[in-house]
Amino acid sequence: MQTFNASAQFPPILSISGNPIFCTGITSRPFTINPGQPPGLQGFDQTAASLARYTATQQLLTFDSGLSMVQAANSVTGQAVKFAQVLSTALQNITPLQTKFPSNYLGQQLQQVAQVIAARSALGVQRQIFFVSYGGFDTHADQLPQQVQLLTDVSQSMSAFFQAAQELGVANQVTAFTLSEFSRTLEPGSNGGSDHAWGSHQLILGGAVQGNQIYGTFPTLALGGPDDADQNGRWIPTTALDQYAATLATWFGVPAVNLPSIFPNLTNFPSSNLGFMG
Numbered sequence: 001m002q003t004f005n006a007s008a009q010f011p012p013i014l015s016i017s018g019n020p021i022f023c024t025g026i027t028s029r030p031f032t033i034n035p036g037q038p039p040g041l042q043g044f045d046q047t048a049a050s051l052a053r054y055t056a057t058q059q060l061l062t063f064d065s066g067l068s069m070v071q072a073a074n075s076v077t078g079q080a081v082k083f084a085q086v087l088s089t090a091l092q093n094i095t096p097l098q099t100k101f102p103s104n105y106l107g108q109q110l111q112q113v114a115q116v117i118a119a120r121s122a123l124g125v126q127r128q129i130f131f132v133s134y135g136g137f138d139t140h141a142d143q144l145p146q147q148v149q150l151l152t153d154v155s156q157s158m159s160a161f162f163q164a165a166q167e168l169g170v171a172n173q174v175t176a177f178t179l180s181e182f183s184r185t186l187e188p189g190s191n192g193g194s195d196h197a198w199g200s201h202q203l204i205l206g207g208a209v210q211g212n213q214i215y216g217t218f219p220t221l222a223l224g225g226p227d228d229a230d231q232n233g234r235w236i237p238t239t240a241l242d243q244y245a246a247t248l249a250t251w252f253g254v255p256a257v258n259l260p261s262i263f264p265n266l267t268n269f270p271s272s273n274l275g276f277m278g
Contacts, residue, residue, distance in 0.1 A: 001127045002027070004253060009086050010123040014116060016109040017133040022179070029076070030131065031083045035108035039091075040084030057081075090122035091115060099164040106134040107157040110176075114164035117174065127253060137182060141191035158205050171207035175277070177248060178203045181241070186233025187223055199227070199235030202244060208251065208278045215239070215276050242266045243274055251277040 005012050013023045013030040023030035033039045044054045061078040065071060094115060101111040109132035120128070134154065139146050158176055165171040183200030199219065205211075216239035219227035227235050242263040249262065250273055259272055266272050 001253065004126040005124070008124040008126070010083055010090075010125055012125060012127055013129045013131070014113070015131040016112050017131060020131055020133070023129070023131050029079075031080065031087070033087070033112065035105075035112040039087045041081060086123065087116070087119070090119035093122060094118040097164055097167060099160055099167050101160045101164075102153065102156045104153040104157065106132065106153055107160060109133075110157050110161040111164070114161060114168070117165070117170060118168055137184075138196075139184065140189060140193040140195070143184070143188070143193045154203070158203070162205055165207070173208070175204065175206035175208060175248065175251065177205070179245075183235070186221060186228075186235075187231075195232065197232070197234040199229075199237045204276060210276050210278055213276070215274050239274065240265070240269045243269050243271060246272045247274045247277055 001012055011028060011031045013025075013028060015023050015030040015032045016035050019030065019032055031039075041054070041057070044050045058078070058081060061074045061081070063074070065074075095118070097111070097114060097118065099114070101107040101114075113130045113132065116123075116130070117128070134150075136146065136150055161176055162171065165174040179202065180200070181198050183197040184194040185197045186194075188194055219225075219235040219238070221233075222228065223233050224231045227238075229236050242265045246259050246263050246266055249259065250256065254262065256272075260266055263272075
């Protein structure tokens with residue numbers, strides 16, 4: 001993707017939820033921010049003394065300690081300070097979004113993503129990847145009321161994000177998708193919950209998505225049935241994560257010739273494109 005972002009002033013990957021391995025490549029690292037907080041070093045103002053401390057901090061990051069680990073850490077921190085300045089300036093010049101996002105944590109993260117998308121021209125990026133996350137799905141007890149709230153949050157947050165993409169005129173260029181191997185058993189536990197499983201659904205949303213459909217084979221919902229890996233309702237997946245990701249990567253602009261090196265297991269499956277992207 002580097003050729004698409006040759007004139008970019010900012011990394012192509014932005015995480016609003018920590019520093020996950022999903023975002024780290026061989027030649028690229030994510031920039032990370034917290035939703036609703038200004039990027040960059042805090043506690044500095046425009047007074048002479050504060051600016052002097054800020055300059056001294058940056059100089060310390062370029063000081064040659066002779067220690068490789070320290071130099072590497074300083075380099076990452078220095079890059080973060082630089083990119084924070086770029087992003088902060090870009091965000092100051094965007095038109096405030098009219099779309100209202102829910103106040104839950106996922107909604108706050110997606111609102112921050114939408115704001116960065118609004119600043120894409122100033123950042124000079126043509127391809128961007130954003131990472132957000134939402135926990136709480138390890139429901140060993142009281143699963144039904146918990147999932148009602150969790151899935152309501154997901155629905156409202158993703159709906160607001162799509163509305164924001166429409167407001168920005170980029171709905172066909174923005175695709176949101178879930179990514180997790182995590183699921184729950186069909187068999188309930190004694191406390192109204194369930195145990196760990198896999199073979200779950202993924203959700204995909206965007207103007208380029210061929211939506212209102214289920215892709216893949218829906219499992220037979222029977223304990224010990226043909227799709228159950230044991231006796232508890234742990235479904236054996238019928239669609240590979242490699243196929244799912246390769247379909248998204250192709251839409252994103254990855255040439256077909258590069259797919260086998262990115263997804264080494266892709267050749268084990270009948271198709272590299274599941275057809276859910278237009």
